[in-house]
Amino acid sequence: MNCRQLILINDNVKIPVLTIDDKVKYITVPCFPFARWPDLAPCLPVNSFLLNLFVNKSGRLSLLNKGGTFTTYAKELTHIIRYCHSNKLRMAGLSDRRFVAFKNYLEAEVDPMTGRSKRSSNHVARILRRTLDLLEYLHAKHARNIPWCIKASKKEISARDGSKYMIWTHPCIPVEESGDPRLPIGDAVIKRLKVGIRELWPDTQGDKSYLLQRRKLTLISVLEKLGCRRAEAARILTTDIYDAFNSPFKRPLLKIPSVKGVRKYRYVPVSKVVLSSWIDYIETCRLTIMHSYKMIDQHDFLFVSVNSGEPLAIDYITTEINELRRSLNISDPCHAHLFRHHFVTEVVKMLAVQYRAASADSFTQMLINDASLLKELREWVGHRSVKSLTTYIDLAYRELADVPKAYEEVRVRMAIDDCAAALDDLEARLTAGELNDVEYAYLARQVLEVSRSEIGPTPI
Template sequence: MTPQSKLYLITSGDCRLPLHAGQGGVVTYPAHDIPQLLWPDGTICWLANIFLLNGYRKGRSRKNKGGTLLTWAKNLSHLIRWCYQNKIDFIDLTDSHFKMFINTLLIEKDTEQPSEKRRSEQQVTTICSTVLNFLAFLDGKYPGLNLLGPTGRIRAEQKTFKIMTGRSGTTINRTSWVHECVPRHRKTRRRQPISTSAVNRLYEANVTLNATPLVSRRRYIMLRLLEITGGRRIEISQIKVKDIEEAIKTGELKLFSAKQSRHEAYRFVPVTQTDLKDLQSFIKHYRQRVIRKTIGHTNDHSMLFINNDNGLPLEIDTLGTEFYLLRKAAGIIDEEACLHAFRHRYITNIFRNLIKTHRYQSEGDLRSALLSTETLKLKVMEWTGHSNIDSLDRYIHLAFEAESNFQNTMNLIKGKNVIDSLRVILKEYSCQFKISSRTPELIASLSGVVDEAASELEKLLKASEESCDS
């Protein structure tokens, strides 16, 4: 392995671990998507793997090829590499060693930008948190080791912190290991919703980048889904073709909910038929062509986002890379544009629409309505994927900051969503006509989208007229 090679492998989809031996033989259970940590020389790092296995048995997420366990593996890789380079075993670490390890993380320079540090203090804190938990795990496995503690060889201690979860004053206790040299948590700077200007620049940048037809269209679809669903990166990556097909019938798109206690939790988000027609067009004219040329329709896994070269499901990290390329091409330096900022934009817009529709005059009015109206509260929480209503408070505040008038009705809001979607879609097609040789296919695809938008707007207009008559 090279010095910079990743130090982990992921177990395959058919991997199983033994549970117990019975008369019928060995009983096994699924063990796919578990990271396996290695030393830099390629040998297995047994102690680190026992720690990960313990996390797996406690039900830690391994969604999307590793989940929480993969995060732990990546964080522990830094300690494994440092111990290997310095010829020190985990159980022989001292406080001086740990301080040297932290200092190495803090001073390491970025290989592409030598004047910049490779990682922030917050990242170092996160890495050290996993490392301290791992060392505490080892300390518990070896009686008398005294590796970690106020009087241990590494002078760390456990502290319990009270964290307020919302305006209601509800608090939860969090216990974690702390060490004097680990950077302290600073107040987290909350990301703002991505601006309309930045969104438009991202769409425009996509057309300028040199890419295959599928990749270019896939980037556009990624942006659209981020904008119209408010999904997290992992949630967008898990959308399947059958989810789009079902949404066309119901008007609601099924999304995997990442931050729920249940392992398989989903929510349903309303999406316009105009957008669904556009998604269907991507599947029919771009995705299916690559599937046919690569893995074949009989082996189709149904994941919406696929690799252009082999037709396999797209890696979740590729979405981040694609967004980075778009942001760089768009020259967005005046705000913190990232995938998650689309989620903030989506949720804030939900509350802006509620303010317009129900004419709430203050943040307190809207918050009271959410608490007193069970249907409204549950629907908003379902759309956003929040399990705690207090988590929505900051978006209510952002919505009132952004909203200054109250003149639209619900049907007009829905109509505006259709028109906004159509405007973005038409702009994209206009660019495609200038650079693509596949004009007949583009015309057929655009015709279907426009027809769907006209039909949807006609229904909304009729509904508004009926409402006025009544």
Template sequence: MANSQLYQLTQTSFRSFSHLDWEGNIATDLADNIPMIYWPDRRWCLEANIFIQRLYKQGLSRKNGGGTLTTYAAQLSHLIRFCFKNKIDFHDLMDNHFTLFIKTLSGEKKKDGTNQAVRGPNAVRAIGKVCLDFLSAVGDFYGDANFIGPTGRILASKKTHIIQNTRRSSKPIIREYWHHNAFPTADSYKSRLPVSTENVRQLREVIQHASSSVYLKKRRYVLITLLEITGARRFEVAHLTVQSVLGAEQMEYPMLKVLTGKKGGNNEEFRLIPVLRADLNILLEFVRKNRAPLIKRTCGARNDNGILLVNERTGQGLRPNTITQEISLLRLAAGIRGDLSPHLFRHAFVTNLFIALIEREKIETADDFRRALLDGEALKREVREWTGHTRLESLEPYIHIAFALRASTQSVINQAHVSRLLESVRAKFLVLKAENTAQLSSNDNLASLESFLNAALADISHIKRLADS
């Protein structure tokens, strides 16, 4: 199936009808970042847009370039292409049509000669569930109660899924979803290993030769540092602000204020993530020596949106996709084989956090750790604050990896802090090397190094206090 995008997001000024007030005036709601869906021949797709409008009214997230609504639109696009290609209206679909659709999704191969499937069983199931939900709405739209169901023209059944919640409320979340017998068997979860220290080192070392300017070198060093020390999602890194960095500088034990991106609805929620002063020193220097001059010669202070990582030409914040592209470019330049994405930094961060918590709380088994997450309010708050997770099932892969790695690790908490500090030292010298290419004075570099070493000494003192406590 073709991969051309079949939707376009509404602009920031777009408003949607809400209601008529008592005087007959039309009231509207802000409705930016809503995907407007069309057929491959660019005709308006009525049923799909009614479905998306319903989800919008339910409050599904529009963050991060459309959020959950965009995910639904992308998944619906597969069914829209299928119906368009086969000249079938949605309401005319039969069970054999839907079965063929699912088999087509499962059978599609990559065009790189590897004969690998484009998507795995779990991805096919996810698309199928959304499409059945959409077709149920189509049946409602046409008043056809027999369109989809156990005895419908499309044979599907409703199932429930229970999600354990790590929030204060002990009530689990119960979700309903559609199931069809054509769905492939769910693949067991295959956890991707966290990014390795060696791969991070390779990424850092290739920056010097793979970057066209000092600013780009410094921004890439900062990007890798942020991915390492925050465990943030790419959306969260893309929205980190200068004010967050400057605010951390004023704290006795510095913490970065990070926007939590993967939350239901469209409300903003932040968390505070502790960072080493040595790492903060690198961020502060980037803000003052590299970002500030760039803003002055591009968009200007009046048009500065305050985002930390900005485009070299425009001074505007990087998009989340750009962060993925940056890591991909550096991976290729370093000759690293296999998968290496921003999210694997998050895997490493959360896994190391869990190992540290397991050691600190003297937890012996994975089951004990799960119970501690469900029952221990302090531990739940700590995990939510550091990682932004609320669902226990989302943490399962990290729990498994953490216990596997812990078996061969001693004094993990202190080792993790010291290792992080040593990586900061390595990163700092690479940053200074980048600055030397711009022929900055040796006094500038000496002052920069002195500031960094003072920050590192403060970190060492804090680590010693942790070890002695």
């Protein structure tokens, strides 16, 4: 197979669009994909399709992170590009028999390392449906007076948030595999990651090793405590962390960017103990990096590259977790988005206990009836509807052994857990020689004082 890269990401692309009065204006897009044939000639059918998508759906499709959804679509169409090129076929007018052969081609490819099929049935179905979008567009553009020969149709289905949308059906599209990909990352896996980071990047191996260690530990903490998406984690600002820490509330709200929905930000409660650990990273490791590359006044993003001081790329967050999983030989589910599922499940458990909802059904009904509670939950977890939370609600109730507990007990336990995690971190730094006894005692006292202020007079 020709392994040439077929999708290029171009910067600052000027795309022509028609205004209401039929005049042409140019919109500059920070990143946009450009498709090529394997012989490196421009792939005009796919590029035309992508531009049409931009003109008609740009408000609904993301351009974040190197072209966003447009780049994802372009990559899904590289398979039909290769297939048509190798078989000398025109995309416009592709027959139904050839479409079925394309599906067989997708399923026949084998990973040489594992000997298994390269793609799951879900992946094949996704590629085929994206290809049908392309073929429908080409038929409407170039052959609308000729009957479409592919035996495909669309049906309406319901999304998790209750909205309706159309999906392609065809006899050859495989039945998608069942299963729940949203199971949260386990507590034991999170602990293994934290311990393993210190083992792989010890303080004794020099400044860079230590800087990487602290950044990785802070990233794990951010993913665990905020339940944010990777694009949200990459865009967290240090000023927002300081604002949250300095607020008068026992459990302040941290402003984080939102990459889904119409709102640009949402607010998530975080303990001051956790915030203080992030501030320690900001004022030590991050500050060292920014000084080294004279980047102090350049940007305010929390996570930065140790090699340049530039903001950490969104994709690198995924790479960071995947490399940790491989390096530590973790066989349990472990990738960046599973931290989000862990967080959402924990929030549902906390609210279930707080409101003493005895079952998953009663909790769901409570969300339907109580608009303010639903709004609060949506703010924290970034989901739009009750229906999209069903999996997390069911999982939370499977994990809850006894729902009728007092809310204060849960709040105190969370504060104690945060305090214990912060003390464990200080102890590890003391053992590694990063802190001396005096520094350790001072920082430990700070952690205890902050925890005491959060817990308050409630008896444990």
